Amino acid sequence: MLSDIEISRQAQLQPIETIAQEFGIIPAELTLFGSTKAKINLSIKQRLKDNRDGKLVIVTAVTPTPFGEGKTVTTIGLTQGLQAIGKQACACIRQPSMGPVFGIKGGAAGGGLAQVVPMEALNLHLTGDIHAVTSAHNLAAAALDARLYHETRLGAEEFTQASQLPALDIDPNKIMWRRVVDQNERSLRQITLAQGASNGPIHDGGFDITAASELMAILALSRDLQDMRARIGQIVLALSKSGEFITAEQLGVAGAMTVIMSEAIEPTLMQTLTGAPCLIHAGPFANIAHGNSSIIADDIALKLADIVVTEGGFGSDMGFEKFCNIKARQSGKAPDAAVIVVTVKALKANAELADGEARDEMSKLQAGFVNLAWHMRNVAQYGVPVVVAINRFESDSFEELAWLKAEVLELGAFGCEVSEAFTQGSQGATQLAQTVVHATEAGGEFKYLYELEASIEAKLMTIAEIGYGASGVNLSPLACAQLQTLKQKGFEHLPLCVAKTPLSISHDPKVKGAPSGFELPITELKLNAGAGFITALVGKVMTMPGLGVRPGYLNVDINEHGEIVGLA
Amino acid sequence: MLSDIEISRQAQLQPIETIAQEFGIIPAELTLFGSTKAKINLSIKQRLKDNRDGKLVIVTAVTPTPFGEGKTVTTIGLTQGLQAIGKQACACIRQPSMGPVFGIKGGAAGGGLAQVVPMEALNLHLTGDIHAVTSAHNLAAAALDARLYHETRLGAEEFTQASQLPALDIDPNKIMWRRVVDQNERSLRQITLAQGASNGPIHDGGFDITAASELMAILALSRDLQDMRARIGQIVLALSKSGEFITAEQLGVAGAMTVIMSEAIEPTLMQTLTGAPCLIHAGPFANIAHGNSSIIADDIALKLADIVVTEGGFGSDMGFEKFCNIKARQSGKAPDAAVIVVTVKALKANAELADGEARDEMSKLQAGFVNLAWHMRNVAQYGVPVVVAINRFESDSFEELAWLKAEVLELGAFGCEVSEAFTQGSQGATQLAQTVVHATEAGGEFKYLYELEASIEAKLMTIAEIGYGASGVNLSPLACAQLQTLKQKGFEHLPLCVAKTPLSISHDPKVKGAPSGFELPITELKLNAGAGFITALVGKVMTMPGLGVRPGYLNVDINEHGEIVGLA
Structure with a gap:
């Protein structure tokens, strides 16, 4: 089989205007970024406001393992499968972070015959949203430290005289706003700032990965530009020496931050290998961040599609939980069905081998099944119908697949299908698509895990x-x-x-x-x-990843034709 | 008069495809970024290789003052003026840095009726080139520190075993590659990295502004993508403990850096208020960096235009000197004429008032004239014909303007014209345009200031x-x-x-x-x-600016219609 980037490069892409038009987006609502990417103007929300919403499906997974469970492959494969059975389907996914792209695996556009294309456009700068978040975030950090510097240097009275601004009296030991970079940067996790002769009071600080920025969550959760402007103003950056919150509004930087983000608020339209529409918006890292794609993208897609497929990062304890308790609460839109992606490999890796016993393959699968069972129960308690998608690998035996499917159905899943989207594309996911459609029609009684009024x-x-x-x-x-x-x-x-x-x-x-x-x-x-x-x-969770001993960037280069190689 | 952003917003822009077509760029060579920006594919160089080059004019200035001399206003005004007298003219300028945009003045697109539009697109992300330089630069920094971390943690032998990579034995006190951010960030000038329990050997570091990155110079000086790839490989990042240079090639990160920069290598086409083409490429800061626009942009523009107008940052001791001794040497293309921008205000500010004598306005102008005279002689010694452009302000008297013009001509300038491009647009710069055309036809005998073979x-x-x-x-x-x-x-x-x-x-x-x-x-x-x-x-030059007591970001916001205000 060809590599992901070879498949992507050989694909016959349609002009993105055609994808948009077939999806119901009019030319005046599109800002083209070349022929394969376009931003969608938010005026579309007003035009479509009376359309009925489509169904919303969230793809989650068992607890991840180093093998990769193929959640994005399944998200894109399912979207392609839905399209193949005659549904107007749209995927809503998050923009990949360059941290993992160059740190670990080389890309996050799906894979095989289930990809968003061109994959290098998705995996690199896309339309600049993550860069915008990084810039806006760091402007606030620079502004805060500059204010601290000048107030310290001049004293409150002289500062106010020189600047016509009130003194904020920032406590350098109580700065809550760190900096961000879209990179795996271990050595920036914890740093000492403002060293040198006259750069301000020396204080501690550090960088998180951009996806973990509060601004990224604001991008994902805002309804429109004015809502984003109001939210940015409310960001608490630091404490004053008397313990008062200092906000971005008080610092006078909220307007400029919004301006830097004013293009980022528009989702980006791309296409799958089969020409299904895909909206990309907001950032990943559902472990350390909210990590779901945006409400704006979902809202637009739901007005245009029969079924919208989105994904929550990692297992159902992470992205899915946050989707339900944070995003759905703000959007008012609960999922109509959930797909749990599982692989035979992942379950075997979840088998407890502490007893040192050498088990056969089937015993390992059976032992690891507790993890899938847990995630199924976890999703079910939100009242969302569960479809399990077994992302098939060549090494899986028929016996293993049959056992797994029987156990899943026994445990009360709405359905369980083998997905072969990676090797077969749309045709490998039509059965999954059918079952998911039925699940959304069956419906459920959505409920949150907790009420906001609780302590x-x-x-x-x-x-x-x-x-x-x-x-x-x-x-x-x-x-x-x-x-x-x-x-x-x-x-x-x-x-x-x-x-x-x-x-x-x-x-x-x-x-x-x-x-x-x-x-x-x-x-x-x-x-x-x-x-x-x-x-x-x-626990010991860190909001900034590090590069390993053999990082992904080693494989990435241009070849003699100037083409990108090594993203996969 | 309206504000710059109001003028920009009210302008009747032509679709950028039309600008491209009229300039001789074919649709297949364009990647659109909305309707007002487009990147130009480098395949155009092959198509146009047999065209004759147009004339190249470089705009420089007297020593800058806080009032602003209007070098970009004159660059754009001259381009518009040339167009008005029937020439195919093109401006080649640098992408503004968000540091100054939010730090000082709010924008760098020219001003008044001599602007590149839409100015907010130019002043903010444009097509992402500066973000690409920031990302590629910082990937190398992260890669270097990660290698240092793992080699230190594991020891050389175990590291090589785990990674299949040779140990580089980086000296943490001899790291030459700092980090960059496109921000005025005083507190990042000098920092201590890798604090905390297990983030690597603690060492010193710091951030420069992105425009000062060697990568930005590589972008400006490369001929094509393969040349850029080779140059990136040659970057020296650090010394090993035995004193050997460690390059980006050795670290294995040069390919990935090039991939991150692979779109940035294409210049961006925009338009002036009058629909003249403008290519934007590479970064500013000719004080701390090479700071000229790119050879690639100049090359393309020279094949299409009668006259290409570019600018070198600050006075002729800065951007112009580097244009001649660095850029022209690599491009092989010397300027056919130079324009020195001067204002009456700037010369008065250059008057030596050390004697405490209260001078009248004319005496101040006369005393400050030495600065212009110096810059005229400086440019002339390169064998480039000099045209002085007096950027007129309302406060200038006729007497002052007449005296200044006479002195300039007396000193042997090819010509001297008053420019009123800010208030009058093209019509305010037609005389300047005529004189500049004559100067390029007169020609000169270009020579470098020094030979490379010297020590x-x-x-x-x-x-x-x-x-x-x-x-x-x-x-x-x-x-x-x-x-x-x-x-x-x-x-x-x-x-x-x-x-x-x-x-x-x-x-x-x-x-x-x-x-x-x-x-x-x-x-x-x-x-x-x-x-x-x-x-x-x-001396005390710093490669990272800081924010002042009343930074430009305070003025920037969105209004109730979602429009950007406060960029000027």
Whole structure:
């Protein structure tokens, strides 16, 4: 089989205007970025406001393993399959981050015969949204540190005289707004700033990956440009020495940040290998961020398509949970069905082998099934019909596939289908598509995991116990102090965005299967007032990845024809 | 008069395809970015290779003052004026940096009736080139620090075993590759990296503004993608503990950096208010960087236009000098004429008032004239015909303008014209345009300031004495040591790129007029092996600006219609 980028390059793409037109987007609503990408003007929302919404399907997965479960392959494959059975389908996915693109695997456009194309356009700059988030985020950081510098240098009175601005009296040890870069940058996790003779009070800081920026969540959750402007103004950047919140509005930087983001608010239209429309908007990293694609993209797609397929990052404990408890709450649009992607390989990797016993392949699969069972129950408790998609690999035996399907149906799934979208494209996903259509028609009674009115502690407890199977939570002294501040300032009724490892349902990446009986350690609580949630950092989670010993960038180059090679 | 952004917004723009077509670019060579921007495919160079080159005019200026001399206004105004007298004219300018856009003045698209439009598109992300340079640059920094981390953590042998890569043995105290951000970021000038428990050996580092990246110079000086790939491979990132250069090629990151830059290599086409073509490519900051627009853009424009107007940043001691001694040497294309932009205000500000004498306005103008005279002589010594353009302000008296013009002609300029492009647009620059056409026809005998074969010391001496009027140079101990390394490694025959204050011809920003008798203090010599020059840092120059007490971002916002306000 050809490599992903070879398949992408050999594909016969349609002009993106044609894709748009067939999808019901008029030329005046398109801003072309070459012939394969276009941004969609938000005026479309007004034009389509009376259309009926299509069905919304969210693709999630079992707990991820290093093999890759193929969630994006399945998302794109399902969209292509739906199209093949005569549905107007659209995929809504997140823009890949260059961190993983050059750090690990080389791309995030799906793969094989289920891809968004051209994959290099998706995987690199796309239409610049992540760059815009990085720039706007870092402008606020620069503005804050410059204000600290000038106020310190001049004193409050002289500063106000020189600038005609009130002194903010920023506490250099209480700056909450870090910087961001779309890169795997271990050595920027924790840095000391403003060294040197006269660069300002020396203080600590660091960089997160851009996808984890509150601005990325604001991009994903905003309804329109004015909503985004208001949210950006509400971002809390730091504490003053007297303990007051300092917002982007007070710093006078919220307008400029919005201006930098004013093109990014438009989703980007691309196409799958079969010419199905795909909207790309907002960023990944559902482990450390909210990490779902945007409400704006979903809203537009739902007005135009019969079925919209979106994905939540990692397992159902991560992106799916946040989709339901954060995004759906703000959008008012619950999923009509969920697809859980599983592979035989992943379940075997989830088998507990602690007893040292050498098991045969089928025993490993059977032992690892607890992980899928857990994710099925987790999704089902939101009242969403569950379809399990087995992303088939060559190494899977018929016996294994048959056993797995029978177990899944036995456990009460709405359906279970083998997907061969990677090797067969649309035709490998038509059965899955049929079953998903039936699931959306069956419907369910959606419910949130917790109510907003509950206390922060109660919400944390619910997510830990019902969301992850923990026996309780354990707050660090720092988290306790932050909890008190959040209560005092009146931010108790926000939903929670948990940042934890995606490699286990628990906080310990080594614990596979369906862990229980553990205490969830909450190390920090961070207010995201503009995005409208509180981030709870769990265990040793880090908001900035690092590069490994053999990073993905080693494979990437141009060839003698100037073509890109090594993205996959 | 309306504000710049109001004028820009009210302009009747032509579709960029029309601008391209009228200029001789065929549709297959265009990648549209909306209706007002397009990238030009480099295949055009092959198609046009037998066309005769047009004339090349470089716009420079007297020593800048806080009032602004209007160099971009004159560059765009002249292009519009040339078009008005029937010439096929094209402007080649640099992409504005968001640092100054949000730091100081709010934009760099010209102004009044001489603008590149839409100005907000030019001033913000444009087509993403600066973002691409930032990303590619920082990938190399992340890759280098990750390699340092893993080699330190594992030891050379175990590292090689795990990675199948040779150990580079990077000296954490000899890292030459800083990071970049397109922002005015004082507190990132000097930082301590990799703090925390296990993020790698703690070491010093810092950020420059993106325009000062060697990658930006490579973008400006490359002939094509393969040339860029080769240059990126040659970038020296650090020294090993045994004193060997470590290149981007050795780190295995040069291919990925090129891939990130593979769209940026295409110049962007926009239009002036009158529909004249304008190519935008590479970055500003001719004080701390090479800071000229790209050879690729000039090459394309020269094949299509009768006259190409480009600009070198700041006074003729800065961008113009680098244009001649670095860019023209690599491109083989010398300027056919130079325009020196001057304002009555700027010359008055250059008057030496040290004697405390209260002078009348005319005396101040006369006293400050030495600065213009110096720049005229400086340009003339390159054998380039000089036209002085007086950018007229309302406050200038007829008497002042008449005196200034007479003096300029007396001093041997090819011509001197008053430009009213800001208030009158094309019609305010037709006389200037006529005179510039005559100057390019008169021609000159171009010569470099120094030959490459000279030693680094000799080249520094020539630039200092003949280029700036200094009496000599003074190398710091660090610069002396670096000089020895450059000699040992065989990099002596590169041109020099001086980083110094643009606010004086000397290294001291307070010294106005035409200073002489000073020693030029060289603090550092930095190899840019990929770009092909050695940067010489002079005095207290900084490669990262800071935000002032009342930064430009305070004015920028969206209004109730979602339109951008406050860029000017």
